[in-house]
Amino acid sequence: MTGIVISSRRILRELRIYACCVLAALLVNVYSIVRFNTQWKELLTTLHITLAVACVFYVLLAIVRGAAFCTRLALRRKTG
Amino acid sequence: MIPTRGSLPHGLRGVMDFDSSSAGMQGRADRREFLKRLAVVAGSSALIAELPWWSPLRAEPVAEAASDRVRLGLVGVGTRGNLHISHLLRTPGVQLAALCDDYDPHLQAGLARVNGAKGFSDFRHMLDMPDLDGVLIATPLNQHARMCLDAFSAGKHVFCEKSLAYTIEECQSIADAYRGSKRVFQIGHQRMFSPVFLRALELVRSGTIGQITQIRAYWHRNGNWRNPIPDPSLDRRLNWRLYREYSCGLMTELASHHMQVANWFLGAHPLSCVGYGSINYWKDGRELYDNVNVVYRYPNGTHVIYDSLISNKFYGMEVQVMGPKGLIEAEAGRLYAETPPPAPGIVQLINSIEHGFFDTVPIGGPTWVPDLKRDTRGVALVHDDNSGDDGTGISLAAFANAIRLGQPIPAMMEQACHSGVCVLMGQTAMEQQREVAWPEGFRI
Numbered sequence: 001m002t003g004i005v006i007s008s009r010r011i012l013r014e015l016r017i018y019a020c021c022v023l024a025a026l027l028v029n030v031y032s033i034v035r036f037n038t039q040w041k042e043l044l045t046t047l048h049i050t051l052a053v054a055c056v057f058y059v060l061l062a063i064v065r066g067a068a069f070c071t072r073l074a075l076r077r078k079t080g
Numbered sequence: 081m082i083p084t085r086g087s088l089p090h091g092l093r094g095v096m097d098f099d100s101s102s103a104g105m106q107g108r109a110d111r112r113e114f115l116k117r118l119a120v121v122a123g124s125s126a127l128i129a130e131l132p133w134w135s136p137l138r139a140e141p142v143a144e145a146a147s148d149r150v151r152l153g154l155v156g157v158g159t160r161g162n163l164h165i166s167h168l169l170r171t172p173g174v175q176l177a178a179l180c181d182d183y184d185p186h187l188q189a190g191l192a193r194v195n196g197a198k199g200f201s202d203f204r205h206m207l208d209m210p211d212l213d214g215v216l217i218a219t220p221l222n223q224h225a226r227m228c229l230d231a232f233s234a235g236k237h238v239f240c241e242k243s244l245a246y247t248i249e250e251c252q253s254i255a256d257a258y259r260g261s262k263r264v265f266q267i268g269h270q271r272m273f274s275p276v277f278l279r280a281l282e283l284v285r286s287g288t289i290g291q292i293t294q295i296r297a298y299w300h301r302n303g304n305w306r307n308p309i310p311d312p313s314l315d316r317r318l319n320w321r322l323y324r325e326y327s328c329g330l331m332t333e334l335a336s337h338h339m340q341v342a343n344w345f346l347g348a349h350p351l352s353c354v355g356y357g358s359i360n361y362w363k364d365g366r367e368l369y370d371n372v373n374v375v376y377r378y379p380n381g382t383h384v385i386y387d388s389l390i391s392n393k394f395y396g397m398e399v400q401v402m403g404p405k406g407l408i409e410a411e412a413g414r415l416y417a418e419t420p421p422p423a424p425g426i427v428q429l430i431n432s433i434e435h436g437f438f439d440t441v442p443i444g445g446p447t448w449v450p451d452l453k454r455d456t457r458g459v460a461l462v463h464d465d466n467s468g469d470d471g472t473g474i475s476l477a478a479f480a481n482a483i484r485l486g487q488p489i490p491a492m493m494e495q496a497c498h499s500g501v502c503v504l505m506g507q508t509a510m511e512q513q514r515e516v517a518w519p520e521g522f523r524i
Contacts, residue, residue, distance in 0.1 A: 028426065028429065029425070029426045031429070032424075032425035032426045032428065032429035033425040033426075034425075035425065035429065036422070036425040036428045036429070037425075038422060038424060038425035038428075042424045042425055042426065045424070046424045046425075046426050046427070049424070049426050049427065049430075050426065053426070053430075
């Protein structure tokens with residue numbers, strides 16, 4: 001069985017992507033607080049929901065990135 | 081603003097978290113610690129400061145020296161009497177010096193639980209004990225008045241189980257005797273000392289549910305309400321709650337608790353009442369109703385609706401205090417806001433997206449939606465109350481402290497008379513099938 005090696009560069013990149021997802025989820029939270037006229041303290045009190053939404057964003061992004069990777073791979077094989 | 085999960089008035093929550101299961105010396109030490117904490121809280125709470133019957137609790141319990149102990153006698157060693165024994169054995173500064181019951185098996189069982197208590201079969205002989213400070217009366221209803229009057233005459237302080245008396249005239253006699261006695265009187269309405277009911281009152285006073293527009297109270301059980309008896313000849317004596325000679329049944333034995341709460345929360349006594357009662361299921365020779373329905377009319381057009389039956393227990397018991405902004409279920413300890421606080425914005429956003437995806441598109445719908453009960457869990461009035469005490473233990477400690485301090489509490493007699501007269505009005509309304517008014521000239 002072949003071991004899978006994940007480079008530190010790759011881990012750092014994934015963490016940066018997740019951080020972007022958290023930021024995006026926070027912005028969504030800000031939008032929802034403004035739209036539904038609720039309290040600003042929800043930025044803290046609903047942090048668990050924000051992190052969960054960030055995970056959803058990350059998974060959706062992973063699907064998109066996977067699809068892009070597969071497309072690129074297919075094109076490379078076709079041209080190469 | 082609708083409060084979220086509540087705390088007890090001024091930190092009573094922490095005080096109530098004590099282990100009530102321990103017995104004997106350890107239990108007494110726990111209770112002493114509990115009462116010390118209670119004294120601090122009772123001295124600092126604005127709400128409690130308004131409730132005169134809490135004032136004796138501001139004094140810390142005294143040391144265990146024999147000279148400092150309040151010596152009490154208990155008459156009626158039945159179910160309720162035994163519960164009092166359990167509480168009194170854990171109450172610091174109290175000595176249960178005498179027990180009295182004219183049913184010997186009960187008396188002997190009680191004496192076996194209380195070291196050093198003297199036994200009596202005649203209440204008047206117990207009153208002759210010169211070093212007895214007060215008496216607790218837990219006998220059938222028809223004996224309350226005579227015993228209260230005898231006790232006041234003998235210079236004893238009195239704790240009387242609810243309901244106050246068998247007739248309205250007897251209620252008046254007790255109030256008159258109390259007025260001249262300068263003795264402590266307490267009624268066994270333990271909800272006056274219940275932290276959950278205190279929190280409910282606090283919410284009512286703060287306007288959380290708005291003006292009280294109606295109170296609905298009920299107490300449902302499913303059983304014949306009979307105690308096991310060793311011999312049929314003892315039926316009337318041990319199942320006195322079923323016979324008119326001794327009691328007014330569901331009204332005096334159950335309804336009095338909730339009517340006390342209603343009077344207390346509304347700050348008034350009813351103006352009149354109407355009602356119906358019958359024996360429609362337990363047709364076993366009993367004389368008192370097995371189901372009762374009474375409507376009380378209060379000032380400002382407020383109504384209290386009470387019903388009780390012993391043939392279905394699905395709904396159990398409850399006092400529902402209703403206002404335009406919310407409903408409090410005091411027994412369950414929950415508050416239901418008419419307009420619940422909105423969910424966090426992000427949850428609302430997620431829900432709206434979800435509805436956009438999964439909701440069906442209505443083509444035609446009902447023009448009328450049934451007003452069914454809203455399916456909501458509401459908000460707890462208090463955090464976990466680990467005291468295991470519905471207020472009975474606290475009320476007995478308050479009684480003992482009031483005796484020690486020599487501090488009669490007239491408001492207690494007012495509560496006793498209001499609830500006692502209330503339930504007797506209801507019983508009369510049902511028996512005579514007419515509207516019964518609050519007795520004119522009744523003086524507390």
